[in-house]
Amino acid sequence: MNIQAQKAIIIEQFKQVNDVNLINAIKNILDYALKKEQERFDIPEAHQKLVMERFDKVRKNPTRLLDWNDAKKTLKA
Secondary structure (H helix, E strand, O other), X not given: OOHXXXXXXXXXXXXXXXXXXXXXXHHHHHHHHHHHHHHXXXXXXXXXXXXXXXXXXXXXXXXXXXXXXXXXXXXXX
């Protein structure tokens, strides 16, 4: 069973629940999960700035980049 089918089953089960404490508990779990998902993808501003600085260097001087095959050779050495 794929994830979408599992979600659909859970949603249908949830629609039948009338226990307010259970509903609140499920909501808290979902809020926590969504917060963790967002944290996983938050990139600190300092890291973003570093990457943008590197992109700028490449744009100004594209010849500074190594060919991938040449770079692989140096990694194996």
